[in-house]
Every structure is written in structure tokens, then in C-alpha cells.
Amino acid sequence: AQKVTQAQTEISVVEKEDVTLDCVYETRDTTYYLFWYKQPPSGELVFLIRRNSFDEQNEISGRYSWNFQKSTSSFNFTITASQVVDSAVYFCALIPTRGGSQGNLIFGKGTKLSVKP
Amino acid sequence: DAGVTQSPTHLIKTRGQHVTLRCSPISGHKSVSWYQQVLGQGPQFIFQYYEKEERGRGNFPDRFSARQFPNYSSELNVNALLLGDSALYLCASSLGGRGENYGYTFGSGTRLTVV
Numbered sequence: 001a002q003k004v005t006q007a008q009t010e011i012s013v014v015e016k017e018d019v020t021l022d023c024v025y026e027t028r029d030t031t032y033y034l035f036w037y038k039q040p041p042s043g044e045l046v047f048l049i050r051r052n053s054f055d056e057q058n059e060i061s062g063r064y065s066w067n068f069q070k071s072t073s074s075f076n077f078t079i080t081a082s083q084v085v086d087s088a089v090y091f092c093a094l095i096p097t098r099g100g101s102q103g104n105l106i107f108g109k110g111t112k113l114s115v116k117p
Numbered sequence: 118d119a120g121v122t123q124s125p126t127h128l129i130k131t132r133g134q135h136v137t138l139r140c141s142p143i144s145g146h147k148s149v150s151w152y153q154q155v156l157g158q159g160p161q162f163i164f165q166y167y168e169k170e171e172r173g174r175g176n177f178p179d180r181f182s183a184r185q186f187p188n189y190s191s192e193l194n195v196n197a198l199l200l201g202d203s204a205l206y207l208c209a210s211s212l213g214g215r216g217e218n219y220g221y222t223f224g225s226g227t228r229l230t231v232v
Contacts, residue, residue: 107159
């Protein structure tokens with residue numbers, strides 16, 4: 001089965017705190033792709049990062065960082081020094097390369113992040 | 118440059134009616150995908166079209182259909198609406214047929230309410 005699990009439904013932090021959003025995925029594919037999207041109240045899904053299964057290097061982009069660990073099938077997302085504008089729902093997603101879902105995004109249920117001033 | 122545009126933004130329909138949602142991809146993008154996002158859930162894949170042909174279909178009933186036009190815009194049609202069809206319908210465009218290679222850009226969605 002191809003599946004993405006985001007166990008944290010809602011997280012609330014105070015501005016400037018660091019926060020980590022967890023993502024665990026399931027796939028039997030050896031080649032697959034992982035994504036994070038941000039969904040503000042406007043509804044549009046905003047692309048944050050894409051990672052393929054052969055690239056386990058962690059990535060940092062400003063206050064955002066991602067930790068990809070194949071051994072634990074996890075692709076966690078950390079926001080450092082959170083800001084109110086980070087408040088949104090964050091989705092982790094998987095694109096498998098085989099089977100009926102190949103080439104299409106399989107999303108987790110999302111984590112709603114609230115950053116309070 | 119215009120992003121992915123969807124129309125209408127909001128829609129209210131009665132059970133049993135039919136609805137058509139529209140999507141225009143980013144200029145130059147040849148693939149359009151449709152996703153359904155029920156409140157509190159992640160988006161679920163419905164259809165992908167590439168070069169006017171159906172590339173993939175998710176686990177949705179035959180009441181859902183779609184098509185892609187020569188200008189790469191797309192329509193999603195839902196017949197015999199049920200209350201459970203109430204959701205945000207998202208359109209995503211991609212340069213090529215393999216989303217993993219090109220990435221997906223999403224529109225702001227159409228919020229459908231069935232009463």
C-alpha cells in the first residue's frame with residue numbers, strides 16, 4: 001500500500017519557537033518522490049520542497065529544513081523561529097512510480113500549525 | 118504570468134444536480150490533474166489528463182468525469198450530486214505527464230457545497 005501518515009493533527013506554538021512537523025510514508029517502490037505543501041486559508045497549495053528517494057541529503061531553505069530518513073521512512077519538516085505568517089495547514093505527499101497511483105500525489109491528512117504572537 | 122486559474126470559486130448545488138468545474142493551466146503546461154479535498158482531509162486524486170488523453174484515474178465513481186481541451190484547459194463534471202461531494206476541488210497543472218519530474222502547481226480551488 002502507498003500511504004502517508006501525519007500523526008499530528010494540530011500544533012500550536014508561540015512566535016519564535018521551533019516546530020517540527022512529522023511525516024511517515026509507506027511504499028514498496030525503490031524510486032519515489034516526497035513533497036511538502038503549505039495550504040493557507042485561501043486554499044491554494046503552495047509547493048515547498050520535492051525530494052527523490054535517492055537523495056537523502058537534508059535540505060535547508062531559510063527558516064525551513066527537511067530531514068529525510070529512508071531507514072525510518074520519514075520526511076520531517078522543521079520551521080525555525082516560527083512566525084505568525086507560518087500559520088497554515090501543511091501537507092506531506094508521496095508520488096510513487098509504480099502501480100495505479102504512479103505519477104500522482106498521495107497526501108497525508110495534514111497538520112494545522114497555529115503560530116501565536 | 119497567470120498561475121492555475123479555476124472557476125467558479127464557490128458554488129452551491131442541490132442533491133441530484135450536475136456541476137461543471139473549469140481549470141486553465143499555466144501557459145505551456147500540458148497536464149491537468151484534479152483533486153478532491155474534503156474538509157479536514159488531504160486532497161485525493163481524481164483524474165489526470167495529459168495531451169488531451171486520460172492518464173490516470175483515482176478511486177471515484179463514474180459520476181465523476183473530465184476532459185481536456187486542445188488549449189489544455191480542463192473540465193471536471195460531477196453528475197447526480199450527493200451531500201458527500203461537498204469539498205474543495207483543486208486543479209493542478211504540470212509541464213509534462215510525469216508529475217514527479219516536473220512538479221505540480223495548484224490553483225486556489227472551487228469550493229462546492231451540495232445541499
